[in-house]
Amino acid sequence: MFNLSRKTSSLFHRLSYIVMNNSSSNSHLFLRVRCISNTCSDPSQSFAFSYLIDKFGFSQKSALAASKYLLFKTPDKPDSVIAFLEKHGFSKTQIQQIVKLRPPVLYCNVENNILPKLEFFRSRGVSSPDLIKLLSCNPRIFCRSLENQIMPCFNYLSNLLQSDEKAVKSLKRYPYLVSCNFDAYILPNINTLLDNGVPESNIRAMFLQHPRSFVMIPDRFKEIVKEVKEMGFDPMLTKFLGAVIMFRKMSKSTLERKLDVCKKWGWSEQESWDAFCKNPYCMEASQEKITAIMDFLVNKMGFQSLLIADQPYVLGRSLKKRIVPRGLFAQDLLSKGLIKKFTLSGLFDTSEKVFIQRFINRYEDIAPQLLKLYKEKLDLAIGGKY
Known part of the structure; x- marks a missing residue:
């Protein structure tokens, strides 16, 4: 027993040395070290245990x-890692989150590991605030190889989306892209779409908006594409990819319940099926949200139910931030005689800027009062008092 313990201890210390001095160490190595370390001592008695409580309030x-x-x-x-991160704009809360999600970050070599990664992302157009958010959301990046993982992933994104700027946007939408296995997931799924006649331009546009939807087991992704x-659905149209993304997020039975x-x-x-075909994203709304929107538009606003079936995009709009406040505001304008009628698209299918210009700023003499009234409706809607 004594000899076995010595061997285990010796191996543990050798692995510890590798982990603490290898800038490209990864989570698998740490997991192996963890298994051995558990046999050697009680973590609650370690210096690291006390350090995390004292330093971060864990x-x-x-x-x-x-x-x-x-x-x-x-x-x-x-301490050197924490000081470096603070110097580069990370808040105490963000550092705490990073350590909680990825404790091995505290082993990283500041000059050889962390700094080159920050410099790389900045050289490709990632702003400092965005970089801090990216690394706080996905601290795995700290423990990934710059040359073997991060750079190849970013370069592929840039080539796929045809610019560094769009690659950065995709990372902001899904920070885990840069640490995922492109060969195992993303490339096979893109090839499946191409093989089924989806235009490259549509794939690029959809990837930019919904990058996470492409990170999926290829066999299941093929099944979804086949079902769609x-x-x-016509593969040449963007609605095809919209349907693929929806079935990536929900099952066929879930869709049927929403249509019910x-x-x-x-x-x-x-009519229910046609609504989904016109705008697959409309069924991203929960059953409760669909019911609430229909109730407000039909019973409160007086719209015909089938009009919503003809313009199903409205089911994807925010109930409290768009539909309710704009609807209540439009009713007030109607009662004041400022407008004679309103349409579903005119109210809910315009940007905030266009809406304010169309329904508030055009009435120059009373625009300030109308803006105040509109904000009151927003507050009512957000508070659920309507």
């Missing part, structure tokens, strides 16, 4: 979970 449970990955016995290394094609909600408002089977 609860004992959080400190215990994180300290299983940490081997340092002095504050020098983690069999439903009659619409039928309760007088839509036929065909």
